[in-house]
Amino acid sequence: MRRYFARKLLTYSLTFIAAVTVDWAIPRLMPGNPIDDLLARIGTRCNTREQCDAISSYFYNVFGLHKPLWVQYLTFWKALFQGNLGISVMSFPEPVSTLIKNAIPYTLGLLVPAILLSFWAGNKVGALAARRKILDNTVLPLSYTLTATPYQWLAMVLAWTFAVTWRFFPISGGYDPLRTPSWSFGFAGDLLYHWFLPFASLFLVQFGGWAIGMRNMIIYELESDYAHYLEALGAPRKLVRKYAYRNALLPQISGLALAIGAIVGGALVTEIVFGYPGVGSLILSAINNKDYFAIQGIFLFIIVGVLIANFIVDIMYVIIDPRTRIGMQGGS
Amino acid sequence: MSLRVENLKVYYRTLAGDVQALDGVTFGIADGEIMGLAGESGCGKSTLGNSLIYLSGRMKYVDGSVELDNKELPIADMHEMDRFRYKEVSIIPQYAMSALNPTRKIGKMAKEIIESRGVDYHSILPEFTRRLELVGLSDDVLRMFSLELSGGMKQRAVMVLSTLLNPSLLIADEITSALDVSTQKAVAEMLVEFRDRGFVKSMMVVTHDLSILHQIADTILVMYAGHLAEKAAAEVIINNPRHPYTRLLISSLPEVGVTYAKKRLTGIAGTPPALLHPPTGCRFKERCPLAFEKCVEQPPFIEVDKGHFVACWKEI
Amino acid sequence: MLKIDRVTKVYKVGTFGGDEMTAVRDVSFDVNPGEVISLIGESGSGKTTVGRMILRLASVSGGSITYNGVDISTLKGRKLKSYYADVQGVFQDPFSSYNPIFKADRVFKMIKDAYFPGMSKAEWRSKLGASLEAVTLDPVQVLNKFPHQLSGGQLQRLLIARALLLDIRILIADEIISMLDASTRIDVLNLLGELKSRGLGIIFITHDLSLGNYISEKTVILRRGLIVEMGATEKVFGNPTHPYTKMLLASVPQLHRKWDEVAKELEVSDDLLIDPDAAKRVYESVGEILAPDALDSVLVETESDHVVRYSPEEAKEKMKSPAKEKKKSPPARKRG
Amino acid sequence: MTRSDQKHDGLATGASTAAVASGAAGGAAVDVPSPKVRTINRRFEFLYFAIRNNKLILGLSIVIICFLIAIIGPLLAKYSPFQYTTSYWSPPSSRHWFGTTQDGRDVYAQFAAGMRSAFLIGTIGGVIASVVAMLVGFTAGYRAGIVDEILSMVTNIFLVIPAFAVLLVIAGFLHNVSIPVEGLLVGLLSWPWAARALRAQTFSLVARDFIGMARLSAQNSWRIIFREIAPNMSSYLFMMFILLFGGAILISATIDFIGLGPQFTFTLGKMMNEAQTNSGLLLGMWWWFIPPGIAITAIVGGLYIMNVGLDEVFNPRLREM
């Protein structure tokens, strides 16, 4: 068990180190310079050259870009461990970590329910579809369509249908801007109201994937030896399917671990479509504003988030699958 | 007679057409009898074993009837057959090592399957553990996953589970082929023990290994290319075979003590016929050294001696 | 010619190879032209590993395998190629030995490409014909066919023919007949016998004692990577000494003798089903891994051309009186 | 890794889960009555099932139709995708089949060009990802040992890093990503699941005796990998390529949607991006953003369905269902 986690931890650490290094290197390898962009933004207030030079050297200092690269790299790490992701250019002088902190609740609020509910519902419906021809003939094509749909497009279609044409839901935002965030039912309701469409589009795309996966896995499981054995002993179909479902769920869970990265990507673009104030919208404005520090910070945050999510799924898998659990305890 | 099979025909559906894997077999197994079913691969012996309990997707019931304890087995009806499975007919499958659900503890799986057949698990549990002990397994295995058992342990667990409801007929399908000689012997002797203790009334042991059957079977039924070739008491088949195929088969088996230098054995020339379009008449005639004109007709499976059935024109 | 000298194989298992599993331990024997050696053992005995090490399909962890005085683990490139021109193998599963998507005679083509690139078509055809004839195969029946269109016996014989193309000296036959039907396996076995008489050295790996007995001059009984008994075949089978050998012999299903008769004769207890505890013990001893105290056991030559493994104490006794020993060795100890 | 992991490796999305996994499962263990029955030619058998598999036919038809649009579509366009005409915001008409954008460009022309781009990027991304996956997977599976350890670690690292986020960052910093560059990036980031699946497959194939036979025939490693192992996985490789192809289209559409894609070529994602940023949604210009999404869904969905069909064709166990 310890060895298993040691290995996982090693993978994750290496991933993290690689990600941090890439993250640090990319903006420094690319053409362009964040300070130029920052100055361009402030440009209207900067009327003479001396003044602009003074400001630019000031910003070079603030962002530590005047130091040798290796110092910058070490500083980057040091700052990272202090939870310091640098200062945002677009929201100067706000720290990037604050920007991310503000955006997290929205992204998690979208992602977690969407992942869990779609996983649960997709698997259930997929299992039902494997059982019933009618369902199979309806759910399956629908699922294929959904899972092949780009997240952003489904989001656009939902927004167009339910927010623009029918006006059932708001087009954008995390809550009615006139409201002040508070612990009230009114505000909670408003949050949910704004949450629903982005959630629905994330949910639907993933749902399709899980449903198909489960449907196909079940069919495989039903062809396995233990299923045939049960059938030969006259066990009712229900029991056989129950076993098949349980066992088919395991690869689905490991599939979940692999899919998390893609789902996060989907959530980002969905947020963008709906102007949902999460990490996705944040990274878009960071990119549009060439806010290197924010881009770096958000990227790292996403990596860490995905690593944590993967780790949770790993643990879940270990708990659910006796094979890995026993294998880890050094059993036979 | 515990089991009575009449003119059973079960074919395999393939692209090219039906493979006549089991083409009209008639035989019986008496109460308390262990019948060995032997033959080369592809002779239809597993098809016969399986068709008595579970016709898989590609198997097609064509003709014939099966009677167990004077009750007709609805082998062609997947659903109807459920009533008889496990309780009346049971199987230790070829894939016994992988027959256990990998994600259920063995006890729990047993409970679920037994209760699904309307039997109270708790009342049967003492007997279950007793039998597990008999085969050298402690009741700890009930709290284990199949992963935690060795191959032999899994096989024994399946043997006990399969026979727990004291079926009238047990089909043991190639259960010793993948085992080492020492384990093979233990498992084979266990089968006998199960019969002796009345866990099962009668048994059909499907294997390609005649020497195993000689050790444990009361009678041996030899199949060739979907047809029955010979059936007799085990000793008779081994020591006094009458079908040319059986004879050639036995004479080609090396034994401890026989050496290449001293006694050169020979195999049977040729290969078994394809069953997609099987030859008419005796299906062995192409390889048979004794074949003559009459062999173009299919020889009947006839009792030539008491309890000794042969399908060969030369023996009639 | 081929000398296996205190060969050990350790597999690394577990994460980062943290654990070790010794599959073969201190195995030594020689193979000479015109001689068949049977390596007999149950699964996990290391018999296949020995074969794979000789064929350089597995590396050697300890000891050495030398061919004509050259350590084969040093062979590379052209030298390895010429080693394979002398030493070849045939494996257990005939269907697995052929790439299922290519025609079966591709195995010949590979040999031609590697060893006879310049040979003319006609010359090659006659060489191939000779090889096929040696294994009694009709070229018309077997050439230009997919593996699944041929029977197991035909496939195994094709593989032997493939080895014969190279004018080999040593053939490793790893369980080559265990997956064949009873009606054809004896023919393949007889073929090995013929090759032997042509001067080939054959290592015949099997779990079936009767087959080893049928064909070989020398027998090596392996258990959990260790040689427990070894010697001339008639001595090993005629006078089985190690309890494991006896147990194996007693377990072989025989056509004309029942198990109890053999057991009685060999003094192997056969009470496992009567007494659950006994049953347990037998199973556990079969499934048991190498007992630690077996490590200091030694091979003792009990008679000429017959060595048996004993514990150190017994060995001392044996050394003193190497005469016909019939005493049972203590039962294998269970691991704590 | 547990066995089940290996079996079900490589699942970029839930859908591909089973599709890939199914490819991994071995042949059927049915008691085939006689070896002679198998004499039916495999190719014939494949074709027989292929032309009778509705899913394969349906998926393939969709993909072929899309492909034809990509090939012929641009030839039929009366305008260039970047050409500004004088009819702005117009809904579909006989002059502009798919209507025009707010600045008067022909949506059909953009759509047709976008279809071409989609197939191009799918091909580039799919090929690159397949090649990397094959190199890594084959090597790791064939070499085993320390090489395997290292490659697996690298694979796992790439597997956990969300490719999309990396692409976002790289594309955000690179300016003017062309379709080939975008395809390259997508390809270089989407191989890991395939590599892992291939590794498991190779692992099981290496244990097969014909590999040993090839070695005994003095064949070198690469020869064995590409002449013995790879051909055995051709169906699997093909299905893997299909999934990578579809995946590349989806990922690139997302990148393009964020506005980080190619500037001088039209892609379906770029169309959605322009429709979104120019408020096509709010202005009710459905003809602008509906077609590209339908096209992507059709291509990718068609590929998925095709894949399941192929799976059923290649894998006898699934045929009865």
Place this chain on the structure above:
Amino acid sequence: MVSRRKMAIAIGVMVVTLVALVAASMGGASTKAARNHTLITGGKQWGTVNGYNVYNGQYATGAVGLVYETLMRYDPLTDKYIPWLATSAGFSGKTYTITVRSGIKWSDGSALTAADVAYTLNLGQYATASWHTLWAKTGGATASGDNVTMTFTGTPNYQEFQNAIWNIPIVQKAQWSAGVHSASDVTTFLADPTKVPIGTGPYTLDHSGTGDGTVKVEYSRKDSWWATSIGEPMPQPLVIDDLVNSSNNIALGLVIHGDEDLNNNYLPGITKLLSSGYGIVTYFSKPPYNLAANTAWLVPNTKRAPMNNASFRRALAYAINVNQVVVGDYGNLVQKADSTGLLSVWKKYINTSLTKKYGFKYSPSKAVSILKSAGFKKKGKWFVQPNGKSIKLGLIVPQGWSDWMTAINMMSADFRKVGINVTASYPANFFTLRNAGKFDLLIDNSAQISDTPWTYYNYMFNQPILSQQTFANFGRYTNNTAWGLSKALNAVPVHSTAAMNKVISKIQKITLTQMPLIPLWYNGVWAQMNNTVWTNWPAGASSRHYFPCMWNGYFQMTAIDTIANVKAK
């Protein structure tokens, strides 16, 4: 069938939730102020609201104007300065004297004094202050009584100084002197959100409403505002919410739904919606719909050939079909620029006889003939330079600026039609390329509307050319005469129109003949207003001639009048 039951339950739960959601959102609207007391604006604030430091270029929308105020305001529509915190401000000789209005109170209740003004102006000692170079030419500001004076050591930069005066927000000495001790403090002070900025304007920042600043910045009206005493109406909105903008598209949605009363995004297609019943209005009801804010220029890099050739630059000017951009790209939301590039505010400075003589208009054939007579030759499809070298130029704009991206696509097509090989692209590092002079052609509009054309000419001719040009003369045009004239213009006192015109005419001849920059169109003061909740918006057809715009610098022009005059419906 347990699973089916679970399914049913699940679907049930989801339906109930959904219904609850809709109900919740339709019912209880418990906002702080009723909608008809709340003015919702948006369009300026991109990204998070970050800080209220008005000397940092990205201060929260409205911080200057609603909270902080300036000494003077300037109304470009009438070309008049409006005394604001100062009752008067102007030069007498080299001394600039400011008389601070009495009776003005800071939001903490204390009075605005000359000391506050002097303190603010003396922040110019720090290099990060925008008026640092101006300040350095003076002996600093000194306060005496209600007056603050600054005395120049040489010729005063009249134009520049006057421009600065109405752009410097006045801060409270007591609050700022506590925290500002260095150059960096000037731009970062008050970053701490718990510190309420103390200003003189009609509104105060409401931290509780602003929250984390990711959604909006909220202002609450003060009960009293000094400006009512000079006839300014008390603004009606009790609350102003300026929403954080994430995309034009979302902004449009808000405007359509009446959820944003005033929006200052560039919203393509807004004209389509003017008559569609959403209640949306613009300043003008017909083209160009909006007032002009600045000139978009085509900037040729004069350090590269053939852009160093004035004839070539002229040919470029003739080749561009600006009308196509105006109609096709902008949907008539902008206007074609005058040949001088000067905004209509500066009409009085345009020498029409010069523009008649040297002005250019779209004419591909003229472009070709100019090129030919300047020695350019056609080689196949493309023109080559007189020395035979080929011409292959890039035209760039920043990535993501969609209207400009479309514009350069259209323009490069125009150039290619003439035979000049130009390719459009949108590099991510646009600003780096621009500042370093690594480009052929680009579009820029850095110079904004102001009280003096000097800002434009400073932008055009600023010298010397450095390795990094951060704010002006991106084309690196070196013309000492022109630069000298620009400096001379700076030294002409404000309001001396005749003296200014004399200098400007000379400059105009240079701009029209040498074409260091090619004026393209006037970017608009994008403003779409919704009449659903608030009315009385500025309109060209009414007497309310104000800038309906929340951009930086526009409050002290006339935007504050927009706020003061809106009325609840």
